[in-house]
Each structure stands twice: as structure tokens, then as C-alpha cells.
Amino acid sequence: DAKTTQPPSMDCAEGRAANLPCNHSTISGNEYVYWYRQIHSQGPQYIIHGLKNNETNEMASLIITEDRKSSTLILPHATLRDTAVYYCIVRDTGTASKLTFGTGTRLQVTL
Amino acid sequence: DVKVTQSSRYLVKRTGEKVFLECVQDMDHENMFWYRQDPGLGLRLIYFSYDVKMKEKGDIPEGYSVSREKKERFSLILESASTNQTSMYLCASSSIKGTANYGYTFGSGTRLTVV
Numbered sequence: 001d002a003k004t005t006q007p008p009s010m011d012c013a014e015g016r017a018a019n020l021p022c023n024h025s026t027i028s029g030n031e032y033v034y035w036y037r038q039i040h041s042q043g044p045q046y047i048i049h050g051l052k053n054n055e056t057n058e059m060a061s062l063i064i065t066e067d068r069k070s071s072t073l074i075l076p077h078a079t080l081r082d083t084a085v086y087y088c089i090v091r092d093t094g095t096a097s098k099l100t101f102g103t104g105t106r107l108q109v110t111l
Numbered sequence: 112d113v114k115v116t117q118s119s120r121y122l123v124k125r126t127g128e129k130v131f132l133e134c135v136q137d138m139d140h141e142n143m144f145w146y147r148q149d150p151g152l153g154l155r156l157i158y159f160s161y162d163v164k165m166k167e168k169g170d171i172p173e174g175y176s177v178s179r180e181k182k183e184r185f186s187l188i189l190e191s192a193s194t195n196q197t198s199m200y201l202c203a204s205s206s207i208k209g210t211a212n213y214g215y216t217f218g219s220g221t222r223l224t225v226v
Contacts, residue, residue, distance in 0.1 A: 034214050036214070036215075042219060043115075043201050043203070043217030043218050043219050043220050044154070044201070044203075044215070045217070046214045046215065049214055098144070098159060098169070099156075099214070099215055100156070101146075101153050101154040101155075102153060103153050104153070
């Protein structure tokens with residue numbers, strides 16, 4: 001699976017949009033981009049995934065560049081409860097495909 | 112609500128003990144995984160299974176074994192616990208069927224301390 005690069009930490013004011021970047025320049029054509037987050041002392045939680053097109057769900061939006069070498073997770077109105085470590089992962093969805101976690105971005109949402 | 116349930120939230124065991132960590136999922140998922148998480152090292156894959164009685168080594172299988180006798184249950188076994196196995200252990204499951212491919216669902220974790 002392709003590796004990803006994320007900034008180690010980011011801050012965001014409550015109510016503002018949080019834009020979390022991810023570089024995955026070696027992504028291959030059959031690999032999806034997944035985003036997870038992990039709130040302190042809990043297991044990681046699935047947020048969103050996509051292949052080529054931008055995606056949106058009730059939690060977030062995922063913007064993937066046309067060349068697929070990078071993506072951005074957008075939390076449109078961050079709250080204090082969004083403080084967490086956010087992981088960007090690229091993965092083939094084959095039968096026994098594994099998720100390989102990097103170190104992620106620690107997002108701190110402040111008042 | 113779909114769930115991955117880990118049997119214990121906190122566990123304290125002695126060095127040399129045989130330790131069983133249990134994980135049960137109610138989503139009829141084919142794939143199940145065991146990770147450990149340590150500060151500064153992130154989540155590392157220990158073992159995974161993509162079918163009953165099947166198992167594959169992950170990145171750090173040494174000192175561990177697994178058992179999957181039923182589809183919904185995946186057990187992690189520490190044959191002889193050591194202090195360097197003190198960690199947070201996370202179980203996850205996933206499916207490959209159709210629109211159920213939403214990635215992994217994780218349990219809440221078991222914090223194991225070996226003394």
C-alpha cells in the first residue's frame with residue numbers, strides 16, 4: 001500500500017472549517033483514500049473514503065486532487081469533540097487488504 | 112448499532128502468564144484484525160484473518176498467536192506474557208461485500224499491563 005504524509009499537528013478554532021491535508025504521491029490506480037480519526041482512549045473511527053471523486057457524508061468532505069497524489073479532509077464546522085488524531089490511509093480493497101496506520105495529524109480544536 | 116466488542120477494557124497480568132484477549136463482532140464481517148498501539152509507534156498490525164480458521168501474520172506477530180474458530184470471534188493469545196507486551200490492543204473487523212466496504216470498525220480497546 002502507498003505511504004502517506006501528514007502534518008503532525010494542526011489547530012482550528014471552534015466553528016471554523018478544519019482542512020487536513022494528506023500527500024500520497026505513490027498511490028496506484030486501484031487504491032482508495034481512507035480517513036479515520038481516533039479520539040483519546042478510543043478505537044479509531046471510520047470517517048470517509050474515496051477513489052477519484054470528491055465525497056461528502058454527515059461527518060466530513062473529502063477532496064481528492066485530479067492526479068490523486070493528495071487529498072484534503074474537511075470538517076466544515078469543527079467542534080471541541082473533533083479534537084483527535086486523524087489518519088489518512090491509502091489501501092487496495094482486495095480480499096485480505098490491511099490498513100497500515102501512520103502517525104496521523106493531531107487536530108486540536110480550541111474555543 | 113453495529114459493534115466490535117472486546118472482552119476487557121483493562122487487564123493486568125503477570126510475566127509468564129498465558130493471556131487471552133477476546134474480540135466479537137456482530138456484523139457478519141469476513142475480515143478481523145488485531146493491532147497494538149504504543150506511544151510514538153502508532154498502530155501496528157499483529158495478526159489478521161480473512162476467514163474462519165484462516166490467519167495471516169501482520170507486521171509484529173512475534174510472541175502472539177490467534178484463533179478464529181467462528182466467524183464472529185477472533186482471539187489474540189499471548190503465550191507467555193512479557194513486560195514489553197504492555198500496550199493498548201485494538202480489534203477491528205471489515206467486510207468486502209458490496210457497499211459494506213466502509214473500511215474497518217474498531218473495538219474500544221483493551222489496555223493490558225504486564226507486571
